[in-house]
Amino acid sequence: MEPSDEHIGARVRYWRERRKLSRKQFADMVGRSTSWLDKIESGERDLVRLPMIERVAEALGLDPAVLSDESRAQRARQCVDACEVQSIRRALAAYPGLQSGKPEVVALEAVTGQAFYLDHAWMTSRFTVVARHLPSLMAEAQRAVQTASGRDQVAAYRVLVTVYRLASSMLLKFEANDVAWLAADRAMHTAMLVDDTWSLARATRSVARAMTSIDEQAQAITTLLAMADRMHGEVNTNAAELLSLHGMLYLAASITAAEQEDPGLARDMHEAARATALRYEPHYNDHHTFFGMTNTQIHRVAALVRLRECGQALEFAASIDPKAVAGLSAERQSNYLLDLTEAHTGVGNYRQAVRMLGRAEQIAPEEVRCRPLAHGLLRSLLGSTSGESARLVGQMASRAGVEA
Incomplete structure (x- = not known):
């Protein structure tokens, strides 16, 4: 193991705080006093005995090397870990509506702001930020739906759909596909309760991606196209609000068709998205989708790669303006580069x-x-x-x- 300028106690403090454990909680977990923990975290006392390092690491859900090895410590800090994925799973297992008594009223504005913050963290590929805050936000958003007044009800449901979508996307990134499907299904169920086109369109994309991850591509495409058809008339009367969401359904269908090894359908869905992108205007609301011609083009590259047409993918990519790609989110840019x-x-x-x-x-x-x-x-x-x-x-x- 390598020496480090940072003492083990500083790493203990970092992970205790990342796990959202108080000093008292954690001291009790390892069978020590808070004064002992204070001395360890401050560096006043060294944590050198292997059995104690292992006990502390186990309480934090870590490999002991994360506390004692500099390179392992750095890698662990920058990534979502198994404990955080499990925390998202546990949050999805909660059913606050079953609890007796009147739920505590939640400030919808605060929950909306937090959801916006995590949505932005997702777009900038800061997944550790999303994972740390998502479980508590899920509980808050669930309570917001329970306590929202009539005029705030749609807004509360939209926040909960957003949170479930983030959970599903996070779980798919780290290949927890079965639980990702559960989160996406929750998003769809929530959207159907309020019958809001915005919510339904966003939830449908999540459900389709989750279906694809468990090899249900045909059903995913059916679901995407059903939603696209359902919202068609409303898009024509409210393009500024809904056109980007409509276009993203076709982009999702193009990728799913490619996963299904159906090049004809993948091309047709790309053309449908392209036709939608040609209607798109700069002042329209993209709802953090980054919908437009550039996103449509890079989705075509993604589809060709999934069809194992790598030469065609590179040829098509050569026609895409790099400056336009640079205007997309970090998450979109990096996945294009992958x-x-x-x-x-x-x-x-x-x-x-x-x-x-x-x-x-x-x-x-x-x-x-x-x-x-x-x-x-x-x-x-x-x-x-x-x-x-x-x-x-x-x-x-x-x-x-x-x-x-």
Whole structure:
């Protein structure tokens, strides 16, 4: 294990606070006093005995090396871990409506603000931020729906749909697919209770992605197109509010068709999204979807990669304005670069694949260092590169804790 300028106690404090444990709670968990914990966290007393390090690590849900090894400590800090995924699972298992007594009134404005903050964190690929705050926000949003007055009811339901969607997206990122399906289904059920087109369109995308993750592509496409058809008339009368959501349904359908290995349908759905994007105007509300021609184009690249048409994907990507891509969210940009990494790998252009993956890491470190999908790309490149490219991909793999 490597020496560190940061003492173990500082790491204990960091993880205790990240787990949202008070000093008293944590001291009780490890069978020590709060004064003992204060001395450990301040560095006044060293935590050096392995049995005690293991006890503290177990209470925090960590591998002991995360407390004692500098490189492991750095990698763990930057990624969502199993305990945080489990916290999201537990939040989904709560049914506050079954509790007796009148629920505490929740300030809808505060819950809405927190949901907006986590939505922004998601778009910037700061998944650790989302994971830390999502379980408590889910409970708050559930109570907001229970206590909202008539005029605030739709707004409360929209917040809860947003929170369930974030949970589903987070779980899909880290391949907890069955639970992601549960979160997406909760979003859809919530949206159907209020019969709000905004909520239904957003929930439908989440449900479709979750269905695709468990190999239910045909049903996912049916669901997406049913929602697109349902909202068609309303889109025509309220394009500024709903057009972006309508277009994103077609983009989701294009990716799902590609996953189903149906190139014709994938192309048709891309063209439907493109036609929608041509109607889109800058002052329209994109609801954090970043819908528009550029997002439509990079979805086409993603579809071609999933169809294993890597050469076509790269040819199409060459027609996309890089400056327009740079205007998208970090999450969208980095996933586009991951698609390009896979495409370049597919045609044997490993040097360019490493370059794309390096750019993705610069834009959104958590996407490359923490996601199983990116780890798979790193392992592939570790076995395929040489020279400077091998050195660069080796450095990325080291930061991600990936071995060949």
